[in-house]
Each structure stands twice: as C-alpha cells, then as structure tokens.
Amino acid sequence: MKRTSLIIAIICTASLAFAQKTNYKVNTQTSTIKWNAKKIVGGHVGTINLQDGTLQTDKGKISGGGFTIDMNSMACxxxxxxxxxxxxxxxxxxxxxxxxxxxxxxxDNSKVNPIITGNLTIKNKTKSISFPAKVSTTADGLFAEATGVKVNRLDFDIQYRSASIFSDLGNRAIEDEFTLDIQIKATK
Incomplete structure (x- = not known):
C-alpha cells in the first residue's frame, strides 16, 4: 500500500512539473514590430510584421522560443x-x-523584467543580442514587450551611408544602430 502511494505521489509530482511548462503560438495579426533609424540629420520610422513564432514558459516565465520576421512586409x-x-x-x-x-x-529571469538573449539572423548573418522585456501571462495568453532594442546594422553587412565607414557623407550619413519596439501577443 505504501509503495502504491509513493508511486502515485511521484507521478503526480512529475505531472505538476510538466504541466507548468507551456507553449504559446504568436498571434502575427496582433503582434507588432516598429523600427526607428536615425540619420545625422533626421531619421525614419516604420513597421515590419511577424510571419510566425512560438514562446515557451516554465512556471510562468519565458524560457525559450523565437519568431520569423517577414521582410517583405517592411514599410517606412x-x-x-x-x-x-x-x-x-x-x-x-x-x-x-x-x-x-x-x-x-x-x-535571465532574476530581474523584474527578464533579460532575453537570442540570436538575430538578418541576411544569413547571425548576431547575439540581449534586451530587457516586460512579460505578463494570463490563463490563455502571454504578452511580451521590449522597447528600444538596439541592432547594429554593420553586424549584418548593411553598410550603405554608414556614419562610421564613410566619413565624407556629412549630414547624409546614417547611424549604424537602429532600434526596435516589439510587442508579442501569444496564445496557448
């Protein structure tokens, strides 16, 4: 009898541990990415859409995932x-x-806003980036937001009018970093 109770207790504990891991599918219609690129004088803003994506949580905290960005949807x-x-x-x-x-x-979930590190691939070049994100979960969904995510375009071989490469461009030069404001909405 004690052995049966022990086996049931182990199964229940294991089930609870696995039940706390959750997969979410990114809603590409309600998730947004806004970009901001600056020139020496002025700048431009725009949007780009997600093609697909997933997020995983463990005990309510993001533990993994990723998404694909539809570059054809880019708009200034x-x-x-x-x-x-x-x-x-x-x-x-x-x-x-x-x-x-x-x-x-x-x-890194040790902070109030977790620090997410991941591999960003643009033009078949991959670079690790890190940024803080605000994350909240509900019974059936997840919302994650990161603002001012810095991306250095030179890491992806985008050199056109680079302020650091071409010193003779004057006010036509474009800064090397652009930023992303990302809002991800996902459901179970």
Whole structure:
C-alpha cells in the first residue's frame, strides 16, 4: 500500500512539473514590430510584421522560443517611397533574404523584467543580442514587450551611408544602430 502511494505521489509530482511548462503560438495579426533609424540629420520610422513564432514558459516565465520576421512586409511609415530602397541590396536585399529570425538562447529571469538573449539572423548573418522585456501571462495568453532594442546594422553587412565607414557623407550619413519596439501577443 505504501509503495502504491509513493508511486502515485511521484507521478503526480512529475505531472505538476510538466504541466507548468507551456507553449504559446504568436498571434502575427496582433503582434507588432516598429523600427526607428536615425540619420545625422533626421531619421525614419516604420513597421515590419511577424510571419510566425512560438514562446515557451516554465512556471510562468519565458524560457525559450523565437519568431520569423517577414521582410517583405517592411514599410517606412513616414516616407513610403523609401520602402523600396530599404528592400533593395543597399539595405536588406529582401528578394534574396525574404525573412529574418530571432531565436531565444537564454533568459535571465532574476530581474523584474527578464533579460532575453537570442540570436538575430538578418541576411544569413547571425548576431547575439540581449534586451530587457516586460512579460505578463494570463490563463490563455502571454504578452511580451521590449522597447528600444538596439541592432547594429554593420553586424549584418548593411553598410550603405554608414556614419562610421564613410566619413565624407556629412549630414547624409546614417547611424549604424537602429532600434526596435516589439510587442508579442501569444496564445496557448
């Protein structure tokens, strides 16, 4: 009798441990990515959509996941005519590289806002980036938000009018870093 009770207790404990791990599917219709790129004088802003994605939690905290970015959806919202130039070989070369990816490699949940580290791949070049994110979960969903995520375009061989490479551009130079504001909504 004691042995049966022990086996049942072990099974119940294991079931609870596994039940606390949850997979979420990113809602690509309600999730958003906004970008902001600055020039020496001025700058531009825009949006880009997610193609797909998943997030995993363990005991209510993000533990893994990733998403695919649809580079064809890139839009410059303050200067729509610039969108085509951003998609050509001077910048993201979207015909050759129609998607970018971000895959979480590590999460530091010791902070109020977890520090997410992952591999960002653009134009088949991968670079590790880290950023804090606000994360909240509900009974059937998850919301994660990160603002001001810095990306250095030189890490992905995007050199067009780089302020650090071309010193003779004056006010036509473009800063090497751009930022992303990411809002991910996901459901079980």
């Amino acid at each position: 919202t303050d200067a729509p005519k610039l969108t085509g130039h951003l998609k050509n070989e001077d910048f993201f070369n979207v015909p050759t590289y129609p998607t970018a990816k971000f895959v979480i490699s590590k999460v």
